[in-house]
Amino acid sequence: MTRKEYLVKQKEMGRHLLGVFPAQYPKEILWAMNIVPAEIWDPPLEITLANAHLQPTICSVVKLGMELILQRKCDILDGFLFPHTCDSIQNLASVINDYMKTEKPCYFFYHPKAPYGAAGRDFYRNHLKELIGSLEKQFGPLDPDTLKQRIHQGQKISALLTELYDLRAQGELNITNEEFYSMIRHGEYLFPDDFIPELEAFLSQNKGQGIKGQARVVLSGVLPNPPEILTLLDDLGVRVAHDDFLIGSRRLLVPANDLDDPFENLTESYFAMPPCSTKGSSIGERAEYLFRLVDATGAKGVIFNVVKFCEPEWFDIPNLKEELKKKGISTLSLDTELNQGLSGQMVTRVEAFVEMIG
Numbered sequence: 207m208t209r210k211e212y213l214v215k216q217k218e219m220g221r222h223l224l225g226v227f228p229a230q231y232p233k234e235i236l237w238a239m240n241i242v243p244a245e246i247w248d249p250p251l252e253i254t255l256a257n258a259h260l261q262p263t264i265c266s267v268v269k270l271g272m273e274l275i276l277q278r279k280c281d282i283l284d285g286f287l288f289p290h291t292c293d294s295i296q297n298l299a300s301v302i303n304d305y306m307k308t309e310k311p312c313y314f315f316y317h318p319k320a321p322y323g324a325a326g327r328d329f330y331r332n333h334l335k336e337l338i339g340s341l342e343k344q345f346g347p348l349d350p351d352t353l354k355q356r357i358h359q360g361q362k363i364s365a366l367l368t369e370l371y372d373l374r375a376q377g378e379l380n381i382t383n384e385e386f387y388s389m390i391r392h393g394e395y396l397f398p399d400d401f402i403p404e405l406e407a408f409l410s411q412n413k414g415q416g417i418k419g420q421a422r423v424v425l426s427g428v429l430p431n432p433p434e435i436l437t438l439l440d441d442l443g444v445r446v447a448h449d450d451f452l453i454g455s456r457r458l459l460v461p462a463n464d465l466d467d468p469f470e471n472l473t474e475s476y477f478a479m480p481p482c483s484t485k486g487s488s489i490g491e492r493a494e495y496l497f498r499l500v501d502a503t504g505a506k507g508v509i510f511n512v513v514k515f516c517e518p519e520w521f522d523i524p525n526l527k528e529e530l531k532k533k534g535i536s537t538l539s540l541d542t543e544l545n546q547g548l549s550g551q552m553v554t555r556v557e558a559f560v561e562m563i564g
C-alpha cells in the first residue's frame with residue numbers, strides 16, 4: 207500500500223491527519239489524540255510553484271514542503287504542525303500561516319536549544335501542555351491513560367529501531383542500504399499499531415544473515431536523499447554501518463525510561479536524544495557522537511550527505527571534519543539537492559573515497 211493509500215484509509219477509519227514538518231515533535235501526543243502524523247520531508251515533486259514564494263537560497267526540504275501545499279496535495283490533511291527546527295522551517299511556518307492563509311489550522315511546537323539548563327525542562331514540559339491545549343480545541347480531549355499507552359508504544363518502537371541499528375552495526379542484517387532506510391522511513395506516516403508489527407517482522411526475517419567483509423561508512427546529514435547515494439554505496443559493496451541523520455539516529459534512538467508521569471517521561475526522552483545541529487549541540491558533543499559511531503562499527507570514514515542551503519548542518523561541518531581528521535577518520539562532504547540524483551562528479555568523488563578507505 208502506498209503512503210497516500212494508507213493515509214486515505216486512516217481517514218476512512220476515523221483518524222485525523224496532520225502534516226508534520228521536520229523534525230522532532232511529541233508524536234505520542236498526536237497518536238493519543240487519534241491523529242496520524244504524516245511527516246513532510248522530501249515529497250517526490252517537481253518544483254513549479256514554490257519558487258515564486260521563496261528565496262533561491264532556501265533548502266529543498268522547505269521548497270518541496272511548500273510545493274506540496276501549493277499543488278493541493280495536502281487537501282486530505284486536517285492541519286499542519288511546524289516544530290521550531292531551524293530558521294527555514296520557522297519562516298516557512300510564517301509564510302504559510304500568516305501570508306498564504308491556508309485554510310488548514312497550523313500548530314507550532316517550540317523545543318529548547320542547547321546548552322540546556324534546568325529551565326529547559328520546565329520550558330519543554332510547558333510546551334507539551336500548550337500543544338495539547340491547542341490541539342484539543344480541534345480534536346477533542348486527550349485521555350491520560352491513552353497517552354501512557356502511546357508512550358509505551360513509542361518506547362517499543364525506539365527499542366526495535368535500536369535493535370535494528372545495532373544488528374546493522376554488527377553486520378548481522380542481510381539487507382541493502384536502500385532496504386534499511388525504506389523500512390525505517392515507514393515510521394514517517396505509519397500509526398504505531400501498524401509500524402510495530404512491521405518492524406518486528408522485518409527484524410525476524412532479516413537478522414543473523416550478515417554479509418561479511420563489506421567496507422563500512424557512517425552517513426551524516428539530514429536524510430538519505432538523493433536515494434542514489436544508497437544505491438551507489440550498495441553497488442560499491444559498502445555498508446552504511448550507522449548514521450547521524452536528523453531523520454535517523456538523532457531522533458529515533460531514544461533511550462528508554464520508566465518515568466510514570468507522561469510529561470516527565472516525554473521530557474526525559476527529549477533530553478536523552480543524541481546531539482543535533484538543529485538543537486544547538488556543541489561541536490564537541492557532535493564530534494564525540496560521531497567518534498562513538500565510528501568506534502562501535504569499525505567504519506573507515508564519514509560521508510556528510512548534506513542538503514544544499516541547510517544552514518544548521520553546513521555551519522558545523524568544517525569543524526566536525528577538523529575534529530574527525532585529528533582522529534585519523536576520513537571524511538567526504540556532498541552538497542546535494544533532494545530528488546535530483548547524483549551528478550557524475552559526485553559519483554566519482556564517492557568512488558574515489560571508497561577506494562581510499564577500502
Ligand code: SF4
Nearest residue numbers: 265267292294516517
Ligand atoms: S534541511 Fe536544514 S535548513 Fe532545511 S528544514 Fe531541514 S534542518 Fe532546516
